[in-house]
Amino acid sequence: MNSTVQDMTSQFAAAESNRKQHDWLDVQSVTGTGMSLPIAGLGGRTFAFLIDYHIRVILALAWLIPLSLLFTKGFENNMFNHKDYGIYFILLAFVPPQLIYFLYHPVLEILQKGRTPGKRMAGVRIVTAEGITPTAGALLVRNLFRIVDSLPVFYMLGLSVAFFNKRHLRIGDIAAKTLLVYEADKKQRDLELSLTLGELPAEEAETLHELLDRWKQLDRKLRIQLACDFLEKIDRPVPEFSKPNRAADRILHDTLKALIAPTAAR
Amino acid sequence: MKNSADMHHSLQHWLEQRAPQWQTLARLIAVMKGKAAHKADSVRDVVGGYRRIARDLSMARRVVPNTRISRSLEVLYQDAHDVLHRPPGAFLPPIIQLYTQEVPAAMRQLAPYLLWVTVLFLLSGLAGWLLISTYPELAGLIASESMINTVQRGELWTDGLLNIAPSSILSLDIFANNITVSIVAFSVGVFYGLGTLYIIGLNGFMVGGIFAFTAKYDLAGRLFEFVVAHGITELSIICVAGALGMRLGEALVRPGEKTRSEAFSEAASQASKLFAVIGPFLFGCAIIEGYISPDPYYPLISRLIMGLSFFIIFVLALNGRLWNTRARRLMP
Numbered sequence: 036m037n038s039t040v041q042d043m044t045s046q047f048a049a050a051e052s053n054r055k056q057h058d059w060l061d062v063q064s065v066t067g068t069g070m071s072l073p074i075a076g077l078g079g080r081t082f083a084f085l086i087d088y089h090i091r092v093i094l095a096l097a098w099l100i101p102l103s104l105l106f107t108k109g110f111e112n113n114m115f116n117h118k119d120y121g122i123y124f125i126l127l128a129f130v131p132p133q134l135i136y137f138l139y140h141p142v143l144e145i146l147q148k149g150r151t152p153g154k155r156m157a158g159v160r161i162v163t164a165e166g167i168t169p170t171a172g173a174l175l176v177r178n179l180f181r182i183v184d185s186l187p188v189f190y191m192l193g194l195s196v197a198f199f200n201k202r203h204l205r206i207g208d209i210a211a212k213t214l215l216v217y218e219a220d221k222k223q224r225d226l227e228l229s230l231t232l233g234e235l236p237a238e239e240a241e242t243l244h245e246l247l248d249r250w251k252q253l254d255r256k257l258r259i260q261l262a263c264d265f266l267e268k269i270d271r272p273v274p275e276f277s278k279p280n281r282a283a284d285r286i287l288h289d290t291l292k293a294l295i296a297p298t299a300a301r
Numbered sequence: 302m303k304n305s306a307d308m309h310h311s312l313q314h315w316l317e318q319r320a321p322q323w324q325t326l327a328r329l330i331a332v333m334k335g336k337a338a339h340k341a342d343s344v345r346d347v348v349g350g351y352r353r354i355a356r357d358l359s360m361a362r363r364v365v366p367n368t369r370i371s372r373s374l375e376v377l378y379q380d381a382h383d384v385l386h387r388p389p390g391a392f393l394p395p396i397i398q399l400y401t402q403e404v405p406a407a408m409r410q411l412a413p414y415l416l417w418v419t420v421l422f423l424l425s426g427l428a429g430w431l432l433i434s435t436y437p438e439l440a441g442l443i444a445s446e447s448m449i450n451t452v453q454r455g456e457l458w459t460d461g462l463l464n465i466a467p468s469s470i471l472s473l474d475i476f477a478n479n480i481t482v483s484i485v486a487f488s489v490g491v492f493y494g495l496g497t498l499y500i501i502g503l504n505g506f507m508v509g510g511i512f513a514f515t516a517k518y519d520l521a522g523r524l525f526e527f528v529v530a531h532g533i534t535e536l537s538i539i540c541v542a543g544a545l546g547m548r549l550g551e552a553l554v555r556p557g558e559k560t561r562s563e564a565f566s567e568a569a570s571q572a573s574k575l576f577a578v579i580g581p582f583l584f585g586c587a588i589i590e591g592y593i594s595p596d597p598y599y600p601l602i603s604r605l606i607m608g609l610s611f612f613i614i615f616v617l618a619l620n621g622r623l624w625n626t627r628a629r630r631l632m633p
Contacts, residue, residue: 062382066355070379122467130473148387166379168387171395176573183488206491209562210569219376236309237365244369 042135066220075159075215089154095132145171160218173211215231262287326350330380351381386410405621407571414544433513443510459527472591479583483542494550501543530604531589533612545572582615
């Protein structure tokens, strides 16, 4: 086997091995076929929180800044009674941001079934130990314990508990019997993509899919080399070209794609 | 070689046969995810698809493990599992069950803890009263300098509150403070109950101490008049939150036959049910404290009636008797 293809295959195997080092939530089903969900570690959890935190800040500022401008204008134009001015400003300026701060997580997690915008971007979601969407009560319990998890500052207690915990649970998760797991991305959800063996056996089709997925991330010379090595490995004719230029790159890419095109398309 | 080619063809044939059904199931699940109510036919189709996917996934794990096909089937299976097992979307029945059955049951279990927390609160109050009565110079432990100066002038710090801030602001501020204190009193129970003991003891001490201090300047009666409308229920809520915290602490110290994690989860779940009652009543206390208590228009007798009535309603809500029997009979 060509050494470059061998390196590539071993890299993919290493990636698989790394995947196996994640903690997994094993769920049994009534069908007898179990499933495993990868548990999110501190990195995924922190990343999701930071995104949500910035969203809350942006929402609060988006409310406060126009409101301040409006009130400044209103003050200059005597739109309000001066006695009531401060009252309205305090009510309108501080209450909504406080509501955003405190209600963002519980409301969105309930409405979006264990997700928030930050969790979506980080690719995580909240599930129960049975791998399903938690009830509203469980999500409220989880959020009730944010006060404890956030002690003394910046969620240090919650992160410490999650660090020493096999399933990376913070105190709120332990109370609510929930976990944070990684969610499948769009590529994994897209059945259309995966249903193409084309002319190749499954293992080689998989290697080819991986190569095509990473095509744009690879240096042109390297991907041309890999493509030629792969075609040699599967005993297919390798297109001839004088130098590894853009045309050669395109031809090889099209040739590889044709190998895993659906039968009906060919 | 021939076997490998045969296997490839078999796999291809299997994919071509099953793929349309997988895609139909994926479309059905996508539709169901977005809705709360579904037709029986759709649900039956998903249930049937769920069983078939389980079979296909088992095969894919054996024949083509760690490939896109098996990974996509894993995701489809997980989605079907989630859609079929997720909590119901109906809003009202769980709420009715919560208030008519689950909250009273939780209160019955909490009764011993509530008794001891109340005793602690009263004893702390007594201790605060005795200490400040004997050593009034220690009032600085429980009151700010401006409060002390105000009382020494023969006035209460609650006088003229409405001139400083309108009732709406007062109520909001009070509600935010009280809900925070209640949640803290409960959640610090996670430190084996010690945090809750401290919070309840401190609050009781402060209440007793402040009454003792104002009594020295013949202002205790006026202070009582200020607090009676909202204070009975508010302090009861603090005691309930403290009892929940103690239960949480005991779950960690003495979980009994369950594991600590299970006992902790059960205590936390019980607490969340009671907070569904506590929250609205805290809001009610804040409204009373913002609009009624600081207003000199209301005489003592009105405040007493209001305070006692509100407290009785709170007790009835906790034991489920506030709701009519028809609501209670709606649930099994």
